[in-house]
Structures are given as structure tokens and as C-alpha cells.
Amino acid sequence: xxxxxxxxxxxxxxxxxxxxxxxxxxxxxxxxxxxxxxxxxxxxxxxxxxxxxxxxxxxxxxxxxxxxxxxxxxxxxxxxxxxxxxxxxxxxxxxxxxxxxxxxxxxxxxxxxxxxxxxxxxxxxxxxxxxxxxxxxxxxxxxxxxxxxxxxxxxxxxxxxxxxxxxxxxxxxxxxxxxxxxxxxxxxxxxxxxxxxxxxxxxxxxxxxxxxxxx
Numbered sequence: 001x002x003x004x005x006x007x008x009x010x011x012x013x014x015x016x017x018x019x020x021x022x023x024x025x026x027x028x029x030x031x032x033x034x035x036x037x038x039x040x041x042x043x044x045x046x047x048x049x050x051x052x053x054x055x056x057x058x059x060x061x062x063x064x065x066x067x068x069x070x071x072x073x074x075x076x077x078x079x080x081x082x083x084x085x086x087x088x089x090x091x092x093x094x095x096x097x098x099x100x101x102x103x104x105x106x107x108x109x110x111x112x113x114x115x116x117x118x119x120x121x122x123x124x125x126x127x128x129x130x131x132x133x134x135x136x137x138x139x140x141x142x143x144x145x146x147x148x149x150x151x152x153x154x155x156x157x158x159x160x161x162x163x164x165x166x167x168x169x170x171x172x173x174x175x176x177x178x179x180x181x182x183x184x185x186x187x188x189x190x191x192x193x194x195x196x197x198x199x200x201x202x203x204x205x206x207x208x209x210x211x212x213x214x215x
Contacts, residue, residue, distance in 0.1 A: 002028050004134055006141045012036065016081040019088075024138055033092050035138055036077070039085025047146040047168045049086035051076035052135045052156050055094045058103070066107070067184055071176025076150050079171075087144060089135050096120070097129030115187040127192065132156055136163030152188075152195045172197060 008023035019036040041048050053060075053076060059069030073088075080086030095103030098120060106119035117127045136159065139147065148169040149157060157167050174197045177185060189196035 002026060004031075004033065004137050004141075014077065016077040022142065024141070031092070033134060033138060034090040035142060036080075036088040036090070037086075037142065038080050039083075041085055041087060041142065041144055044143065044145045047148045047166075048144050049080055049083045049150065049171070050139075050144065050147045051080070051086075051088045051150040051173070052091055052132065052160075053088055054091045054096065054130060057094060057100060065178050065180040066110075067181055068176040072150075072173050075173060075175045079150065087139070087142060089138055091130070091132070091135055093130045096127075097131070098123070098125050115191075116184050117187055117191050128155070132159040133163060136160055136165050139165050154193050154195065170195075 004024045004026050006022060007025045010021055012019045012021040014036075017038060019038050022035045022037060024033045024035070025031070051072075053069075053073050056064075056067060056069035056073075058064035059067045059071075060073050061070075063070055076088055080088060094100050095106065098106065102123055102125070105123055106116070109119040109122055110116065114122060120127055120129075132155065135156075139145075139160070144165070146166045146168050147160065148171055149160065149167050150171040150173045151157065152173055157170055160167050172195060185194075185196050188194040
């Protein structure tokens with residue numbers, strides 16, 4: 001597969017301010033990804049606040065409470081706006097890389113009692129099918145060498161480091177916990193090693209605050 005290319009850009013006014021929307025595309029497969037850029041990120045000696053956000057139609061657009069994705073997207077854009085500069089890579093690998101229809105199938109299995117990992121495995125997928133290497137290529141095309149990465153996912157940090165992106169800081173992004181996604185967050189912490197924190201404590205199902213809806 002050929003490397004992704006920067007192919008288009010335009011201004012995008014949002015409730016968080018005006019971003020430059022940058023379009024990327026693989027020339028052979030036409031697979032698309034997007035980045036939102038705010039402010040001047042050209043100084044390679046100054047780390048850029050950034051978020052790699054994997055596409056989640058249900059959370060990002062339909063405001064689902066089953067995950068924390070939509071809350072993380074909003075929080076990341078807000079923090080970039082407050083900083084005055086930064087990058088949000090919109091990584092278009094829906095459902096941790098299994099696609100929207102398979103994600104709905106996984107949700108159905110979760111309705112029957114499986115957790116988010118067990119559901120993926122039951123459908124014949126890995127726990128996480130995403131490839132974050134393309135995000136490193138997008139950072140390179142944007143001229144970003146040093147990043148303060150907003151994430152709870154250690155895999156994103158390690159992948160960027162191996163690709164030559166200097167992750168100078170991991171910025172936690174613990175938002176949107178509610179009674180519908182407590183088990184999901186607990187599974188990500190226990191089975192995927194995500195840094196889930198709740199009230200300054202490691203997230204556990206036994207936390208009494210998790211029995212209440214906190215948005």
C-alpha cells in the first residue's frame with residue numbers, strides 16, 4: 001500500500017473556533033482521513049497539543065452514552081481551542097477498525113452480556129483492529145514532530161514513538177463516564193491497559209460514583 005497523501009484543505013468554523021480542515025487520502029485505495037488544525041503549528045521546537053480520535057458515528061454524531069468517544073472529541077476540541085493551537089486527527093477506522101455494521105453486531109452481543117472485547121472476538125476480530133501508523137504519517141505531513149497527546153490509550157503513545165513522533169507528554173482525557181458506559185470503561189482499563197481514572201482513583205466497577213450518571 002502506498003503512503004497517505006495530503007490532498008485538500010479548507011477553513012472549518014466550529015463552536016470551538018475556526019479550524020483548518022486537512023484532507024488525506026491513500027492514492028490506491030482512496031481511503032480518507034482528516035485532521036483539524038488550529039493556530040500556527042510550524043514551530044517544530046514547540047510541542048503541539050494533539051488528539052488521535054478514531055471515528056465513532058454513534059458517539060460523535062448520535063450522542064451515544066455507550067462509550068466515551070463523543071465526550072472525548074468535544075473535550076479535545078475544547079482544549080485545543082483554549083490552547084490556541086493544536087491538531088485533532090480524525091482517524092476513520094470505525095468501531096476499533098471493524099466498521100459500522102460489525103459494530104452494531106458487536107453492540108447486539110453486548111446487549112446479551114458480552115463485553116466490548118468478547119463481542120469483537122466472537123465476531124472473528126481482534127480486540128482492536130486499528131492501525132495507528134497512518135496517524136504518524138499524517139503528523140509528518142503536517143510538519144508536527146513533538147506532541148502532547150490527549151489519550152488514555154497506551155498503544156497510541158507507543159505507536160507514535162516507534163514511528164519517530166516525539167510524545168513529550170500524555171494528557172489524560174477522562175470524560176463522559178455514565179451508568180451506560182461504566183462496564184465499557186472498566187473493560188478497556190482491565191483488558192486493554194487504558195489509563196482510566198475516576199475521582200483520582202483507578203477506575204473500578206465497585207466505585208460507588210459509577211452507579212450514578214455523570215456527564
